[in-house]
Every structure is written in structure tokens, then in C-alpha cells.
Amino acid sequence: MKFGGTSVGSLERVRGCAEIVAAECARGDQVAVVVSAMAGETDRLLTLADNLGFGLGDEETDVILTAGEQISAALMAMALTEQDLSSRSFLGWQARIRTEGPPGAARISGLDASPIKHAMSDGWVPVMAGFQGASGDERLRTLGRGGTDLSAVALAAALKGACDIYTDVDGVFTTDPRIEPKARRIEKISYDEMLELAAQGAKVLQTRSAEFAKARGVPLRVLSSFAEPGQSEGTKIMQAEEIAERRIVSGIAYARDQARIALRGLNDNPGAAATVFAGLAEADIGIDMIVQSPSREAGLSNLEFTIDRRDLDKALVRIGESEARDVSSETGLAKVSVVGLGLNRRADVARILYGALHEKKIGIRTVSTSEIKISVLIDNDEVENAVRALHAAYGLDNA
Structure with a gap:
């Protein structure tokens, strides 16, 4: 279960997301959580680096930026504890996410996830900080725009599970409802269609995460964290062959x-x-x-x-x-x-x-x-x- 920046934008919102996780656990599912930085936090941290003459692509900037997700992970673990769940936070390197590529735009090259697996088998709900991992020389690296979605999909693949992306909208719509109020939620959409919509400007899901999910066969859902637990219908993203009714145009x-x-x-x-x-x-x-x-x-x-x-x-x-x-x-x-x-x-x-x-x-x-x-x-x-x-x-x- 991945929660984006708007979903964890305040302590009240973090508690609301913890209730959604608790409801999922109550249904008997084993759950791992991945979180983004609180809304606006990454920009604030980047401004601090900019004021000292550093920007995206610098190693020390990456160290600063990873702090946003670290804070969210700890707060979510605390909020889950309030829900009477045993929870523990993990940074990207602690979950053994390995990266390659430059600071600010690294790629995931490996994910052991054994610490997450062990925590789940011991009855804990692990909360992993998204958007980050460690390079071959043990330096912190961030994964670029939409990196927390990618972290979540990669973790789901390592756990051989499904991935639910919680955001501020109830799924994928036929177009932006802010422009066209008649836009409708799409119940099911193929990986390829989702990839194209994301690449052409739809902001609900990041392109690299959709590519990764397709390549690894990770079932995806996009849901709203602002609905009551269990009330968001969302959109399922799957192989085209699994969709019985083929629309000429999806969005x-x-x-x-x-x-x-x-x-x-x-x-x-x-x-x-x-x-x-x-x-x-x-x-x-x-x-x-x-x-x-x-x-x-x-x-x-x-x-x-x-x-x-x-x-x-x-x-x-x-x-x-x-x-x-x-x-x-x-x-x-x-x-x-x-x-x-x-x-x-x-x-x-x-x-x-x-x-x-x-x-x-x-x-x-x-x-x-x-x-x-x-x-x-x-x-x-x-x-x-x-x-x-x-x-x-x-x-x-x-x-």
C-alpha cells in the first residue's frame, strides 16, 4: 500500500491512512506500506540545498531529500501503533534497495527485501520510505520524479504481491475532471493504456512504475486515500487480455x-x-x-x-x-x-x-x-x- 504526499500531508492525514491500513489488515491480508514525503516537504528541502548552491543531481542534495520520506515513514509507523498494530519503519537502504545511475535520477538495480519479509513474517507492518535506495558505494540515492510509486511497485514485485497506489483521486479517469466534469472513473485499464496516459500527461501514476509493473506482472490499483476505509472503488491496471470489454478510446x-x-x-x-x-x-x-x-x-x-x-x-x-x-x-x-x-x-x-x-x-x-x-x-x-x-x-x- 503506497501513500503519496497529499495522502500523508498532515498528521491528521497520516492517521487517516493508518486507518485504511488497519482495515486492510483486519481483512486478513499481510501488508507492507510505502510512503512519500509530506506534500511540499521535498520542495522545502530542495530550497535549502539551492540556498547553499546545490541542486538536483548532487550527492548531498540526495541525502537531504531522503529525509522527507524518512519522516513520513516514522510517523506512519507511529500512527499504525496507535491502531494497535505492530509497526516498524525502514529506510530504502535498510530494505536493501540497490540503485545505479546518478544522484537525483537513479534506477533500481536490485531489491532483496529480506528485512521487509522477515518483519512481515514476525507479525509487523513494515513502513518503507519511498523514493530512495543506496548505490554500490553505499551512498544514498533518490529515484527521481515519481520514485515512490516505483519503490512501491518494486517492493510488491519482490514480495510477489499486489500494489495499491493511494492518492487524492478515486482512480484513473477518462480525462481530468477539473477540465471536464463529465469525466468518468475507469474500472479497468491495461498497462499499455496506463503507460500512454501517464506519458502523455496524466499525473495519477508515474510512467516508470507502470513499466515496471507490466514487466514484472504486478497487479496495480489506484485508489483514493480520502475515502472512508474500504469505500474507494479505484481503477485496476492489468494485462489487456484480462479486460473483457475493449473500448475504442479509454481516455x-x-x-x-x-x-x-x-x-x-x-x-x-x-x-x-x-x-x-x-x-x-x-x-x-x-x-x-x-x-x-x-x-x-x-x-x-x-x-x-x-x-x-x-x-x-x-x-x-x-x-x-x-x-x-x-x-x-x-x-x-x-x-x-x-x-x-x-x-x-x-x-x-x-x-x-x-x-x-x-x-x-x-x-x-x-x-x-x-x-x-x-x-x-x-x-x-x-x-x-x-x-x-x-x-x-x-x-x-x-x-
């Missing part, structure tokens, strides 16, 4: 503040584009919506792609080293994505998308597709209109 996701970069007159050789993307990869800049087309001049091509706006300046420095004749960029853009298992080879899906956006006079800058996703790049200020239009056009208002 609409969006991501604001995108930037588009265009390189004109790039050498028409795969090696030239590879060099561009290698530089961006070294800077840990995520790439999306790649479009390559021939230039009017023989032997040259044009290359466009999108990135998060916050990475634009860093990306332009890297791209400045390319041999493109012209490099330009554009901001104020957003990505809206239609996701569903039924999209594959359905021409009417594209027809509906273009028709719905045309009716609202929303211009499309770039389009990218996969077997279960169509994404369009539009102006930032058209996001809400686009989400509502597509949600209605695909019949999700009545899902």
Missing part, C-alpha cells in the same frame, strides 16, 4: 507548456539526426512527436520534435553544435492525446479527432501516432476546449 490526456524545435537543412543521413538526439540524451532531455521530412534541396532534410518548455534553453545549447543550416523554436504549445486499445487501424478514430477539433476551430501543428495513441500539438490556450471536444466526440461523457 484523453494533455500536457501543457510544450516547445517545438525545428532544424532546417540537416544532412539527410541518419547519423546527423542521431548526433542531435545523442546530445539531448546526454542532457537527459525527453523527446516527443518527431517529424522528419525531405528538404527541397537534395541531400538535406528537415527535423522537428517537441520537448518540455523547461528544457528548451538547455536543448538549444546542445543543438547549437549540430550542422543544421537553421534552428528555430516555438513555445506556448500543448499536447493533447487520445488513448485506447481500439485505435489500432481504425480510420474513423482519426476522422473523429480532426472533425471535433475543426468544429471548435482548433489548429493542429503536429501529429504523432502509435498503435494505441494519437497526439496533436496545439496552442496552450486551446487545451480545455480540445479536451472537452474530444471527450464528447468519442462518447466518453457517457462511458
Whole structure:
């Protein structure tokens, strides 16, 4: 059972989560708990490091950041003790989570979990601090954005159990209810659909944790910690084959503040584009919506792609080293994505998308597709209109 930052955002909320754990234990299940830092705590700790000239990616910053989850784990163990449960907190290294990779963005390379297993077999409810582990040289490492979800899924895999992700919403919805009040909770969704929704901007679950769960076959649920114990219905995430009813479209996701970069007159050789993307990869800049087309001049091509706006300046420095004749960029853009298992080879899906956006006079800058996703790049200020239009056009208002 994993509880996020908003779920443990105050002592009252910690006690509420402890009641949910106690109810689960009362049903006879063996439970391990993973917690995030209290809401806002990671930002506060990062500000302390920033004031001394250190930031993400520094070893000492990682030591500071792990303190947030450490506090939450201890408080949760205390709250469980109030519920007459025997409980004990564990830091990531105590649970034997091994990591590789740089500070601030490490990856889990191994999880022994024997201390957690022993605690459970002795009747304890272990509470593990998420978001952290230890490197090969025994230095603390954090797992990057959404790292506590990843910690929880990895622990569930090591224990050969299921993983319940408790957050501030009752599951995965067809789109953001703050934009479209008619959004509906999805009862069941495939790992692949969840991966696409998360990658395209849905914030309910982190991409790496969904990938890990799929690879290890960990059953996932997303539930609300703000409901009364046992009252959250949530969303089950599973293999596509286990879902009897296949929807054409499952949800609409969006991501604001995108930037588009265009390189004109790039050498028409795969090696030239590879060099561009290698530089961006070294800077840990995520790439999306790649479009390559021939230039009017023989032997040259044009290359466009999108990135998060916050990475634009860093990306332009890297791209400045390319041999493109012209490099330009554009901001104020957003990505809206239609996701569903039924999209594959359905021409009417594209027809509906273009028709719905045309009716609202929303211009499309770039389009990218996969077997279960169509994404369009539009102006930032058209996001809400686009989400509502597509949600209605695909019949999700009545899902």
C-alpha cells in the first residue's frame, strides 16, 4: 500500500491512512506500506540545498531529500501503533534497495527485501520510505520524479504481491475532471493504456512504475486515500487480455507548456539526426512527436520534435553544435492525446479527432501516432476546449 504526499500531508492525514491500513489488515491480508514525503516537504528541502548552491543531481542534495520520506515513514509507523498494530519503519537502504545511475535520477538495480519479509513474517507492518535506495558505494540515492510509486511497485514485485497506489483521486479517469466534469472513473485499464496516459500527461501514476509493473506482472490499483476505509472503488491496471470489454478510446490526456524545435537543412543521413538526439540524451532531455521530412534541396532534410518548455534553453545549447543550416523554436504549445486499445487501424478514430477539433476551430501543428495513441500539438490556450471536444466526440461523457 503506497501513500503519496497529499495522502500523508498532515498528521491528521497520516492517521487517516493508518486507518485504511488497519482495515486492510483486519481483512486478513499481510501488508507492507510505502510512503512519500509530506506534500511540499521535498520542495522545502530542495530550497535549502539551492540556498547553499546545490541542486538536483548532487550527492548531498540526495541525502537531504531522503529525509522527507524518512519522516513520513516514522510517523506512519507511529500512527499504525496507535491502531494497535505492530509497526516498524525502514529506510530504502535498510530494505536493501540497490540503485545505479546518478544522484537525483537513479534506477533500481536490485531489491532483496529480506528485512521487509522477515518483519512481515514476525507479525509487523513494515513502513518503507519511498523514493530512495543506496548505490554500490553505499551512498544514498533518490529515484527521481515519481520514485515512490516505483519503490512501491518494486517492493510488491519482490514480495510477489499486489500494489495499491493511494492518492487524492478515486482512480484513473477518462480525462481530468477539473477540465471536464463529465469525466468518468475507469474500472479497468491495461498497462499499455496506463503507460500512454501517464506519458502523455496524466499525473495519477508515474510512467516508470507502470513499466515496471507490466514487466514484472504486478497487479496495480489506484485508489483514493480520502475515502472512508474500504469505500474507494479505484481503477485496476492489468494485462489487456484480462479486460473483457475493449473500448475504442479509454481516455484523453494533455500536457501543457510544450516547445517545438525545428532544424532546417540537416544532412539527410541518419547519423546527423542521431548526433542531435545523442546530445539531448546526454542532457537527459525527453523527446516527443518527431517529424522528419525531405528538404527541397537534395541531400538535406528537415527535423522537428517537441520537448518540455523547461528544457528548451538547455536543448538549444546542445543543438547549437549540430550542422543544421537553421534552428528555430516555438513555445506556448500543448499536447493533447487520445488513448485506447481500439485505435489500432481504425480510420474513423482519426476522422473523429480532426472533425471535433475543426468544429471548435482548433489548429493542429503536429501529429504523432502509435498503435494505441494519437497526439496533436496545439496552442496552450486551446487545451480545455480540445479536451472537452474530444471527450464528447468519442462518447466518453457517457462511458
